[in-house]
Amino acid sequence: MSNYTAELNIAKQAAKSAAEIIKKYQRDRNFSVDYKGKNDLVTEVDIKAEQKVLSVIEKEFPDDHILAEETGGELRLPEERTWLVDPIDGTTNFTHGFPVYCVSIALWEQKEPKMAVVLEVSGGEIFTALAGKGAYLDGNPITVSKLSDPKDALVGTGFPYNDMSLVDNYLKFFRMLMDNIRGVRRPGAASYDLCCVASGRFDGFYEYALNPWDVAAAALIVKEAGGKVSDWQGGDDWLFGERIVAGNPVMHDFLLKEISNYFEEGEIDTPYKEKRDIT
Numbered sequence: 693m694s695n696y697t698a699e700l701n702i703a704k705q706a707a708k709s710a711a712e713i714i715k716k717y718q719r720d721r722n723f724s725v726d727y728k729g730k731n732d733l734v735t736e737v738d739i740k741a742e743q744k745v746l747s748v749i750e751k752e753f754p755d756d757h758i759l760a761e762e763t764g765g766e767l768r769l770p771e772e773r774t775w776l777v778d779p780i781d782g783t784t785n786f787t788h789g790f791p792v793y794c795v796s797i798a799l800w801e802q803k804e805p806k807m808a809v810v811l812e813v814s815g816g817e818i819f820t821a822l823a824g825k826g827a828y829l830d831g832n833p834i835t836v837s838k839l840s841d842p843k844d845a846l847v848g849t850g851f852p853y854n855d856m857s858l859v860d861n862y863l864k865f866f867r868m869l870m871d872n873i874r875g876v877r878r879p880g881a882a883s884y885d886l887c888c889v890a891s892g893r894f895d896g897f898y899e900y901a902l903n904p905w906d907v908a909a910a911a912l913i914v915k916e917a918g919g920k921v922s923d924w925q926g927g928d929d930w931l932f933g934e935r936i937v938a939g940n941p942v943m944h945d946f947l948l949k950e951i952s953n954y955f956e957e958g959e960i961d962t963p964y965k966e967k968r969d970i971t
Contacts, residue, residue, distance in 0.1 A: 782881030798909035886910030896939030933962030
């Protein structure tokens with residue numbers, strides 16, 4: 693049985709190769725921008741970075757499945773080995789030159805995460821995890837925070853950009869947090885937010901309208917760092933369920949409880965669809 697060390701090394705190689713492409717385009721500031729939907733950007737850099745990642749993976753593991761943001765296909769997770777790839781998580785940040793955007797690569801097997809790499813391109817930090825082996829930042833072990841009182845917490849979140857269905861209650865929830873915790877931050881890349889939870893920079897994180905490639909790698913890193921990850925009902929449908937809450941054990945439970953107080957039952961339910969065309 694694989695311990696996924698070889699896969700981790702390939703994922704790190706793929707992420708670093710993609711990061712070099714991304715950094716070159718960022719230096720030159722010469723790239724085209726298009727729209728996949730309202731406020732949903734895609735650049736030629738996303739596509740070229742994804743092609744690089746896939747070429748590295750497919751060379752070593754040609755029989756594996758791949759679910760990648762720009763490639764398109766059927767939005768589902770088979771039992772077989774599947775790589776989930778986001779070539780630039782934080783494309784809007786990238787297009788504006790704002791320094792938080794990541795290459796995210798995960799390997800799942802039997803519908804469980806086995807390996808994860810998140811590389812924050814502008815700062816060069818690389819977060820990694822293997823199932824059952826702990827979480828690391830630049831090769832050094834990391835853990836979630838030890839915070840026990842929510843009033844001292846720093847929480848990360850994301851603001852919806854194309855799905856405004858929950859905005860009214862989202863803002864009420866945001867106001868509650870402003871009154872009851874130390875602060876809220878919004879870097880603009882969910883994979884990085886979750887890695888901040890894993891490394892203790894954030895005590896918790898919540899968001900909705902996310903895609904599986906946004907969270908597939910970083911959620912494993914949170915879990916391996918001793919944190920908790922769930923959907924908004926406290927269940928395990930966070931990969932495709934489009935709603936996620938994560939944190940150290942105290943903050944995860946605090947956020948989960950408060951979400952149930954501020955959102956209606958139909959808003960908390962995950963709008964999971966077994967098959968969705970994402971071409």
